[in-house]
Amino acid sequence: MDEGKLTALAIEKLLPQQTDYDKTDGRGLQLVISTSGEKWWRYDYQWVGKNKSISLGSYPRIDLSRVRQQRKVFDDLIDKNIDPAAHRESWATQNDKIDTFTHVSNEWLASRSKTMSEQLKAKTTVRLKNDILPALGNRPIRNISRTIILKLIKAIENKGQVDKAHRTRQTIQKIFEYALKVGIIRHNPTINLHNSQLSLVTRHYKYMEAPEGIAQLIRGISTYRGYIKTRLALEFGALVFVRPTQLVHAKWSEIDFKEKEWSIEINGTRHVVPLATQMLKILMQAKPPTNLEGFIFHNRKSRHLTLSANTLNHALKSITKNVTQITVWGFQSMARQHLTEMGWSKLALKTQLQADRGVEDILQKDIGYTYKNLLLERKSMMQAWANYLDALKDGGDRLAMHGAIRMKNDSP
Numbered sequence: 001m002d003e004g005k006l007t008a009l010a011i012e013k014l015l016p017q018q019t020d021y022d023k024t025d026g027r028g029l030q031l032v033i034s035t036s037g038e039k040w041w042r043y044d045y046q047w048v049g050k051n052k053s054i055s056l057g058s059y060p061r062i063d064l065s066r067v068r069q070q071r072k073v074f075d076d077l078i079d080k081n082i083d084p085a086a087h088r089e090s091w092a093t094q095n096d097k098i099d100t101f102t103h104v105s106n107e108w109l110a111s112r113s114k115t116m117s118e119q120l121k122a123k124t125t126v127r128l129k130n131d132i133l134p135a136l137g138n139r140p141i142r143n144i145s146r147t148i149i150l151k152l153i154k155a156i157e158n159k160g161q162v163d164k165a166h167r168t169r170q171t172i173q174k175i176f177e178y179a180l181k182v183g184i185i186r187h188n189p190t191i192n193l194h195n196s197q198l199s200l201v202t203r204h205y206k207y208m209e210a211p212e213g214i215a216q217l218i219r220g221i222s223t224y225r226g227y228i229k230t231r232l233a234l235e236f237g238a239l240v241f242v243r244p245t246q247l248v249h250a251k252w253s254e255i256d257f258k259e260k261e262w263s264i265e266i267n268g269t270r271h272v273v274p275l276a277t278q279m280l281k282i283l284m285q286a287k288p289p290t291n292l293e294g295f296i297f298h299n300r301k302s303r304h305l306t307l308s309a310n311t312l313n314h315a316l317k318s319i320t321k322n323v324t325q326i327t328v329w330g331f332q333s334m335a336r337q338h339l340t341e342m343g344w345s346k347l348a349l350k351t352q353l354q355a356d357r358g359v360e361d362i363l364q365k366d367i368g369y370t371y372k373n374l375l376l377e378r379k380s381m382m383q384a385w386a387n388y389l390d391a392l393k394d395g396g397d398r399l400a401m402h403g404a405i406r407m408k409n410d411s412p
Helices: 008-012 064-079 084-094 101-111 118-136 146-157 162-181 199-206 211-222 228-241 244-248 275-287 309-319 331-341 346-352 354-364 369-393
Strands: 019-024 029-033 040-046 052-056 261-266 269-276
Touching: 008 029, 019 064, 029 064, 029 309, 040 064, 040 084, 052 064, 052 084, 064 084, 064 101, 101 118, 101 162, 118 146, 118 309, 146 162, 162 309, 211 309, 211 331, 211 369, 228 244, 228 275, 228 309, 228 331, 228 369, 244 309, 275 369, 331 346, 346 369
Parallel strands: none
Antiparallel strands: 019 029, 029 040, 040 052, 261 269
């Protein structure tokens, strides 16, 4: 193939298609265009009768002139009967000055510009600026180890900001996945990183395993003397055990007082949370406006601005006097464990916990079981859970929790 088939202008005009595709510049140099619009260089060659490839980085970070120079280096090595793969590290070392984590993260953000909403892009940019780049920004990305990343995430978790730690890990992971895909790095230190994260993610649940621990927690929440919306959000969160972001973003317009339901939109689908009597009581204490506008658990400044999950976590830290590190995420683990022990069905729990794939699998196996009777079961389960927490708070015996114990053979 002839050299010089590509030009900078031609490259800029290459648009993503339904599948990844290549454009050749001749003599083994390929430009790969992904379905998301990312572009990166690949050098293809034969060695000892086998087809081999070397990733040379992304465009425009590695421009056409520079990548052609590298192709000539590789061609010369082959002429000398030397495998170019043996010199891959020297190429990577030359790139360290431009392959800092800051440069790669900027490149990743740019590659996502057409698929990422402006709101998500703004949040990610702030997260990078405030939490990630101060620690990783100036480092060559290929020199960032798993230990360095875990140290950063631990530092955030140790402040009680577990939700922020999760989001930070996810962002770092996506950047490394991008770097691996476009050939900037050869190994991804973030693979299975969630399995290493971290003491807080499991430790804050243990406090909620024993009924006496739950009783102490619920009593502490009910006597919290801070901002009333913070207390009500924590009381409501313990009862409904939804995800923290869903809790703080709950809107009055999503509540159906007549049907006793809270409807949350998740990825275009409607998730219904049955509301027990105690949950409705909390909502009434939150004083719904006549027009049912704004957030239920808004901050002090405006009913159109939410509390943050970190605000709730700090309140929990204050309530437990820092004896243990509990977060709003722990409400899910607490409910899952105790409702399972009470005999409530796996299907009802998975639905409430929004484990949608598991729900679909079970419903397909049991054609006679529908979402309608599943909702009826969940209404009973949520009322039983609310009764159980009330009884614990009041010092009741676990075996007489106002009907909270459900036998496995009971019908919904």
